[in-house]
Amino acid sequence: MGEAGAVESFPVINLSYGAGTAAQVGTVHGGLHVSTGKVGGPSTQPRQLPADVAQFTGRAAELRRLDLLGTSAGPSVAVISGLPGIGKSALAVRWAHSVADRFSDGQLFADLGGDEPAAAATTLSAFLRALGVSRPDEWTDVAERAAHLRTLLSGRRVLMVLDNAHSAEQVRPLLPGSDTCAVVVTSRSQLTSVAVQAAAVRITLEPLSMTSASSCFRVRSVAVSRRRRRRRCGSSTGAEGCRWP
Numbered sequence: 335m336g337e338a339g340a341v342e343s344f345p346v347i348n349l350s351y352g353a354g355t356a357a358q359v360g361t362v363h364g365g366l367h368v369s370t371g372k373v374g375g376p377s378t379q380p381r382q383l384p385a386d387v388a389q390f391t392g393r394a395a396e397l398r399r400l401d402l403l404g405t406s407a408g409p410s411v412a413v414i415s416g417l418p419g420i421g422k423s424a425l426a427v428r429w430a431h432s433v434a435d436r437f438s439d440g441q442l443f444a445d446l447g448g449d450e451p452a453a454a455a456t457t458l459s460a461f462l463r464a465l466g467v468s469r470p471d472e473w474t475d476v477a478e479r480a481a482h483l484r485t486l487l488s489g490r491r492v493l494m495v496l497d498n499a500h501s502a503e504q505v506r507p508l509l510p511g512s513d514t515c516a517v518v519v520t521s522r523s524q525l526t527s528v529a530v531q532a533a534a535v536r537i538t539l540e541p542l543s544m545t546s547a548s549s550c551f552r553v554r555s556v557a558v559s560r561r562r563r564r565r566r567c568g569s570s571t572g573a574e575g576c577r578w579p
């Protein structure tokens with residue numbers, strides 16, 4: 335705004351503008367306020383993955399299939415479905431941690447609530463905020479928020495985990511438009527329409543094999559008995575007298 339002469343005779347001039355915003359001023363009557371509104375500071379690199387499952391076991395074949403995701407040869411979306419408690423979230427989070435460094439622009443995670451579904455608008459706001467948008471709720475329209483998310487993700491290497499999805503309607507507005515991103519969705523439903531539309535890797539989880547399940551059980555039993563022992567020692571004889579197996 336080097337041409338201040340055009341507006342200097344008016345009492346209130348308030349121009350706040352960010353990179354990429356231009357204002358061309360002719361005759362101005364009264365105060366002028368220009369704001370780019372919703373976009374805050376520089377966009378951030380979110381690291382939203384929850385903690386990995388400490389004693390994760392098995393699922394080697396499924397992890398290999400997921401490894402194709404976001405590579406030049408592979409699709410951008412995976413849908414992991416299966417019965418309640420079968421291990422969908424654990425698998426998605428384990429894989430996401432294993433490839434996080436391939437997605438240098440960040441990892442987004444949202445729990446979509448399962449049977450108590452989170453509104454797409456709420457999740458969109460959370461993602462936009464994580465990417466540096468300060469007031470995403472000013473876009474009241476879901477489609478507008480979704481379009482802005484796609485703009486921000488375009489060309490960036492971002493991994494998105496959409497956990498416990500309830501329906502395709504909930505997922506669709508969240509999907510990036512850019513194949514530089516990868517998305518893992520977990521759901522008790524097959525989410526067929528999303529899977530077909532995105533040409534997704536589809537993984538239907540079966541129960542863990544007997545070997546993996548018993549290894550998981552053994553590891554957990556040891557962990558539980560160690561915790562118990564530590565608690566007992568801490569409360570009576572003191573930690574110094576304890577010997578762990």
Ligand SMILES: Nc1ncnc2c1ncn2[C@@H]1O[C@H](COP(=O)(O)OP(=O)(O)OP(=O)(O)O)[C@@H](O)[C@H]1O
Binds near residue numbers: 424
């Ligand atoms: N491969 C695995 N190795 C070790 N523990 C696992 C494995 N898979 C799942 N678990 C454990 O089993 C429990 C249930 O797993 P998880 O929450 O992933 O199931 P889910 O299919 O996502 O269930 P829901 O449908 O309720 O969301 C968790 O405590 C998780 O840590």
Ligand SMILES: [Mg+2]
Binds near residue numbers: 423424520
């Ligand atoms: Mg789950």
